[in-house]
Structures are given as C-alpha cells and as structure tokens.
Amino acid sequence: MATPLGKPSDKAVRPESPGPVRVAVKCGVCVVALLGFVVPATTFLARLASIRILPATQSVEELIRGSIMQRLKNIGGRIGHFGIVAAFAAFCAFPFYWMLITTFKQTNDLINVKNNPFLYNSPPTLENLRTLFIDTQYAQWLLNTLGVGVLVVLITLLLAVPAGYSLARLTGRWGQQLAIGIFLTYLIPPTILFIPFSRIISDLGLQDSLWSLVLVYPSFTVPFCTWLMMGFFKTVPRDIEEAAMIDGLTRFGAFLKVVVPISSAGILTVIIFTLTLVMQEFVYALTFITSSSQLTVSIGVPTFLVRGDVYFWGSLMGACLIVSIPIAILYNFFVDRFVAGFTVGAVK
Amino acid sequence: MLAPAVIYIAALVGFPFLLAIYYSLSDATVGSQVLHFVGFKNYQRIFENSTFWTSLRNALVFTLVSQLLVVILGKVLAMALYKDFRGKWVVRFLILLPWVAPISLGSIGWLWIFDPVYSVINWAGRASGVFGDNFWPIWLGQPDLAMASVIMVDVWRLLPLATVIILAGLSSIPQDIHDAAQVDGAGFWRHLTHINIPLVMPIMLVALLFGIVFTFTDMIVIYVLTRGGPYDTTQVIASYAYFTGIQGGDLAEGAAISLFLFPVLVAVAIFLLTLARRTEVT
Numbered sequence: 025m026a027t028p029l030g031k032p033s034d035k036a037v038r039p040e041s042p043g044p045v046r047v048a049v050k051c052g053v054c055v056v057a058l059l060g061f062v063v064p065a066t067t068f069l070a071r072l073a074s075i076r077i078l079p080a081t082q083s084v085e086e087l088i089r090g091s092i093m094q095r096l097k098n099i100g101g102r103i104g105h106f107g108i109v110a111a112f113a114a115f116c117a118f119p120f121y122w123m124l125i126t127t128f129k130q131t132n133d134l135i136n137v138k139n140n141p142f143l144y145n146s147p148p149t150l151e152n153l154r155t156l157f158i159d160t161q162y163a164q165w166l167l168n169t170l171g172v173g174v175l176v177v178l179i180t181l182l183l184a185v186p187a188g189y190s191l192a193r194l195t196g197r198w199g200q201q202l203a204i205g206i207f208l209t210y211l212i213p214p215t216i217l218f219i220p221f222s223r224i225i226s227d228l229g230l231q232d233s234l235w236s237l238v239l240v241y242p243s244f245t246v247p248f249c250t251w252l253m254m255g256f257f258k259t260v261p262r263d264i265e266e267a268a269m270i271d272g273l274t275r276f277g278a279f280l281k282v283v284v285p286i287s288s289a290g291i292l293t294v295i296i297f298t299l300t301l302v303m304q305e306f307v308y309a310l311t312f313i314t315s316s317s318q319l320t321v322s323i324g325v326p327t328f329l330v331r332g333d334v335y336f337w338g339s340l341m342g343a344c345l346i347v348s349i350p351i352a353i354l355y356n357f358f359v360d361r362f363v364a365g366f367t368v369g370a371v372k
Numbered sequence: 373m374l375a376p377a378v379i380y381i382a383a384l385v386g387f388p389f390l391l392a393i394y395y396s397l398s399d400a401t402v403g404s405q406v407l408h409f410v411g412f413k414n415y416q417r418i419f420e421n422s423t424f425w426t427s428l429r430n431a432l433v434f435t436l437v438s439q440l441l442v443v444i445l446g447k448v449l450a451m452a453l454y455k456d457f458r459g460k461w462v463v464r465f466l467i468l469l470p471w472v473a474p475i476s477l478g479s480i481g482w483l484w485i486f487d488p489v490y491s492v493i494n495w496a497g498r499a500s501g502v503f504g505d506n507f508w509p510i511w512l513g514q515p516d517l518a519m520a521s522v523i524m525v526d527v528w529r530l531l532p533l534a535t536v537i538i539l540a541g542l543s544s545i546p547q548d549i550h551d552a553a554q555v556d557g558a559g560f561w562r563h564l565t566h567i568n569i570p571l572v573m574p575i576m577l578v579a580l581l582f583g584i585v586f587t588f589t590d591m592i593v594i595y596v597l598t599r600g601g602p603y604d605t606t607q608v609i610a611s612y613a614y615f616t617g618i619q620g621g622d623l624a625e626g627a628a629i630s631l632f633l634f635p636v637l638v639a640v641a642i643f644l645l646t647l648a649r650r651t652e653v654t
Contacts, residue, residue, distance in 0.1 A: 108449070109453070109457075112449045113463050116469055116531065117466040120469055120481065137490070141495050182376070183377040186376070187378070190374040206377075212637065213590075213637075215590070215630055216392060216589070216634065217388045218614070219395065219613065219626045219627045220389075220627065223391075242380060243384035246381060276373070303474050306475070307614075321477075322474040322475075325480060326479070337484055337490075340480055341480075341481065344473070347477060352473060355468065356464065356472075359468065359536055
C-alpha cells in the first residue's frame with residue numbers, strides 16, 4: 025500500500041503539473057513565431073496562441089512565484105505535520121522513557137532534589153533490577169501471570185474458535201442476534217460483576233488461588249475472541265469445507281482438518297489478545313487474591329511494591345517496563361485486527 | 373459448537389449479573405453466609421449518601437471531559453498518521469504504548485511523574501522558570517488538580533485506541549473522493565468539514581462509545597493514583613463500589629452502587645446497535 029512514492033509527493037506534484045506543460049507550449053509557440061514563417065501564418069499562430077493559452081494562465085513569473093509559494097506551503101505543512109506527530113509521540117511515550125531512565129538510577133541520585141532528573145548524576149546501576157528479582161516476588165508474579173495466561177488461552181481457544189465458526193456460518197436472524205448478544209457482553213465490565221464474583225469464588229473455595237482467575241478471565245476473553253474469529257471465518261470461502269465434506273468428512277471433521285489449519289493467523293491473533301488481556305486485568309485479581317505469592321504482575325506491582333512509606337522507584341519502574349515493552353512489540357503486529365474487533369463492521 | 377461458549381458466557385456473565393441485582397436488594401456482607409431480602413433499602417441509603425452523589429458527578433465529569441479530549445486529539449493524530457512518512461512504524465509503536473501496556477503499570481509511571489517531591493513536571497517547570505518560586509503544585513493532592521491529573525492519564529491511555537479506530541475509518545474512504553475534492557478546489561478546512569469528518573463520523577462514534585464505556589467503568593487509574601482522594605474529589609462509582617463492597621465488606625451496598633454503571637452501558641449499547649444497523653443499510 026505504501027509505495028516509495030507516497031501520497032504527499034503525489035499531491036505535491038499534481039497541482040504543479042500543468043505549469044511546466046503550459047510553459048513548454050508557450051515557449052514552443054514563441055520559437056515557432058520567431059522562426060519567421062510567412063506573415064499571415066505568424067499572425068495566425070499568434071492569434072491562436074493568444075486564444076488558447078494566454079487567457080488560461082498568467083505570465084511566466086507569476087507561474088514561477090506560484091510554484092514557489094506552493095513549495096513553501098508544502099514545507100510549512102511538513103514541519104507542522106512533524107510537530108504534531110512528534111508532540112503526540114512524546115506525550116504517549118514519555119512515561120515509558122521516564123521509567124527507562126529511572127530504572128537504572130541509583131536511589132540517592134533519584135531522591136536528591138537538587139539533581140537534574142534527566143541526567144545520570146551518579147553512574148547508572150543494575151541494583152534496582154537485582155532488588156526487583158531477588159528481594160521481591162516479581163519473578164513469581166511473572167510466572168503466575170504466564171501460567172494463568174496459558175490456561176486462559178487454552179480455554180478461550182476451545183470455546184471461541186468453534187463458536188466463531190458457527191456464528192460465521194449461521195445465517196438468518198438467529199445467528200445475527202446471537203452474534204450481537206456476544207458483542208454486547210463485552211460491554212459489561214468487571215466493575216459490575218466483581219462483587220457477586222467475590223462471593224461465588226469464596227463459595228467455590230477458590231479465593232486466594234490463581235484458579236479463580238483461570239475460571240473468570242475467559243468471561244471477557246471469550247466474547248471478544250469469538251467476535252474476532254467470526255470475522256475471520258467469514259473470509260474463509262464455504263467451498264473449501266464443502267469440498268472436504270464431499271470427500272467424506274463430517275462438518276466437524278472438515279472444520280478441524282481443513283478450516284482450522286488455514287485459520288492459523290486468526291488463531292494466533294486470539295492467542296496474543298488473550299495473553300495481553302490477561303496481563304492487563306486488574307479488578308478481579310485485586311478482589312480475589314490477597315496473598316503475595318499468588319499475585320499477577322498487574323496487581324503485585326502496584327499493591328505490594330507500593331506499600332508503606334518507602335517507594336523503591338527504581339525497581340518499580342523496572343517492573344513496569346519489563347512487562348510493558350514485550351507486549352507492546354507483540355501487539356504492534358496485530359493492531360489492525362484488534363481494531364476490527366471493535367468496529368462492528370462499520371469499516372468494511 | 374456454539375453451545376459451550378454461550379453456556380460459559382451465560383454462567384460467568386449473565387448469572388453474576390443477576391446475582392448483583394439480587395445482592396443489591398439484600399443485606400449480604402462479606403462476613404455472613406446468610407442473606408435476607410430487604411427491598412430497596414440499600415438504594416435508599418445510597419441516595420442519602422452524599423459521597424455517592426459526589427462519585428456519580430465525578431464519574432460523569434471524568435468520562436465526558438476525557439472522552440471529548442480523546443476524540444478531538446485522536447482525530448488530529450489520526451489525520452497526521454494517515455499521511456505516509458518515514459519512520460511511521462516507530463511513531464505508531466510509541467503512540468500505541470499507553471494502550472498496550474498494562475494500565476495499572478502505566479499509572480504507576482504517572483504516579484512517579486506526579487510525585488509530590490520529585491515530580492519531573494515540577495522540576496522542569498521550576499528549572500525553565502515557568503513555575504514561580506512559590507508555585508509547586510501537588511498534582512494528586514489538590515482537589516481540582518487531582519481531577520485534572522487523572523483525566524490526563526485517562527486521555528493518555530485511551531488516545532491510542534481512538535486513534536487507531538479513527539485511522540481505520542479514514543483509510544476506508546476511497547481515494548477517488550479525496551481526488552474529486554481536490555479537483556473541485558476544496559481547501560484543508562472544507563475538506564475536513566465536508567469529507568473527513570462526516571464520512572468518519574460513524575467510526576468516530578464507535579471510538580467515542582467504547583471510550584465512554586472504558587472510562588466510566590474504570591477504577592484502575594483512580595485506584596492506583598489517588599484512591600478516590602483527596603476528600604473523595606476523584607472518587608468515581610466503580611472505585612466507590614470497590615471500597616464499599618470489598619474493602620468495607622458491605623457486598624449489598626457495593627452491588628447497588630456498581631449497578632448505577634448499568635444505565636450508561638445500556639444507552640451506549642443501544643446507540644452502538646442503531647449505528648451498526650444504519651451503516652449496514654447504507
């Protein structure tokens with residue numbers, strides 16, 4: 025889509041393009057006139073020129089001035105554009121840049137009010153990261169999060185992939201209503217459900233256990249991923265399964281052996297989003313889990329590393345950064361599909 | 373093949389939701405296992421509670437102001453990103469960061485930026501001379517500033533989502549239309565008001581509605597940054613429900629408070645559906 029000759033250059037060239045052509049025609053006409061044909065011919069040509077060209081354009085100087093103005097405008101526009109993009113990027117990325125700087129700072133450098141906070145007034149150190157991994161349960165929280173993530177991914181795949189497939193193939197009123205119903209469930213937020221869940225979880229004897237999260241997290245990953253997979257399966261032509269069914273497979277067999285393998289990109293998307301949703305979840309984990317060894321990262325860092333009056337800012341920032349960056353990189357490959365999950369087909 | 377997913381969702385979204393309604397009409401607490409039906413007593417108590425009204429007002433201010441900013445800024449940013457330029461993928465990566473990183477951790481980053489003593493904003497303001505000698509804002513400790521700060525963090529967090537959604541809308545406008553406008557001599561503003569805004573309107577509304585849902589029901593930013601303080605000036609419905617229902621142990625009242633999130637969600641859902649239907653027709 026983005027060719028080396030991008031849109032801006034296209035736009036810049038197009039309004040100017042009549043300019044050179046007209047100048048060339050005009051010059052040609054002048055030259056022809058100067059060569060001195062027979063007088064009637066000359067006057068005829070001159071008249072032709074005056075009719076055809078002069079009313080359409082201004083003098084050569086004005087044309088040149090116009091193109092310079094155009095170019096200046098383009099340069100101005102480009103600087104303005106750069107300014108806008110840079111300002112937004114700075115706003116969005118600054119907290120992460122700040123985490124990066126803080127992570128490697130010595131504590132006495134951090135808490136000296138006289139120091140310039142943008143510089144390393146004392147040499148950078150890995151001490152904060154060492155503290156994070158050795159003196160806190162950060163590594164344990166990472167493992168917990170990953171464990172919960174893997175199990176939730178499995179449950180989500182088992183439920184959402186077949187559901188998405190059926191919704192994609194179910195035509196008619198029922199299918200559409202169900203699809204919309206599933207879409208609407210991801211409008212019901214954890215902040216309405218966490219209070220009844222706290223009682224349900226304790227009745228099930230799962231409080232303070234990672235299993236509570238494994239049970240509850242699919243309640244928001246399944247609707248979203250079903251919706252994503254439905255959009256994905258709609259792009260798979262029916263003929264493929266029908267051919268497989270003619271070859272003697274059942275519909276379910278055709279789904280498993282033919283449709284699933286060619287949908288691996290969609291399944292990968294589901295895996296990535298489920299993992300990131302699990303990483304980000306906060307409310308349920310805050311409600312269900314109290315002991316520090318059972319926490320996930322998103323909850324352990326803000327509650328257990330920020331306790332009492334002492335903030336270990338260096339370690340805290342490191343903890344945030346280590347989790348954020350890998351997810352951000354992974355996510356970046358899949359943004360477009362993520363958007364598709366939100367736009368209800370308003371974009372076709 | 374559909375049944376397992378539907379059953380799971382019904383059991384883990386539908387059932388707890390009904391339970392929430394039931395709790396709000398009972399006297400459930402964390403401690404006791406028995407509960408009695410008490411009618412609308414919880415709601416009556418909530419209506420007499422001034423903190424609840426404050427939270428409701430705060431939640432509305434928090435949501436409306438931040439989402440208005442998000443949509444305007446998201447539109448500007450999406451238009452800037454629509455053009456091709458070198459290094460676009462780096463910019464896109466940087467701009468997506470706030471949405472992608474776990475919000476509780478991003479908020480911790482802001483907590484450090486807003487620190488009362490070591491705030492980098494204050495340091496920069498003082499060093500550059502913008503802040504006078506007696507001006508040292510405590511970002512999260514002064515009522516109005518605290519609200520402004522949490523709004524800013526929320527804008528920071530939801531801007532990427534709105535931007536990518538609006539960008540998808542912009543890219544779906546056929547190039548012919550842009551060309552036609554150019555041939556007709558439409559300038560930047562005319563182009564904006566006659567093409568870019570009306571044609572992207574449905575998708576901008578989608579971004580806005582999701583932004584409203586995510587902000588109105590969110591408690592993470594508030595919980596991490598201010599815990600609703602100072603003096604409940606940043607308390608919102610979701611965080612107040614948590615502090616009442618879980619930390620205070622009054623499940624019934626917490627459930628009743630959190631159900632006040634629901635009318636807004638219903639309104640958003642209806643709006644989204646009519647929007648989806650209308651775009652399908654055209």
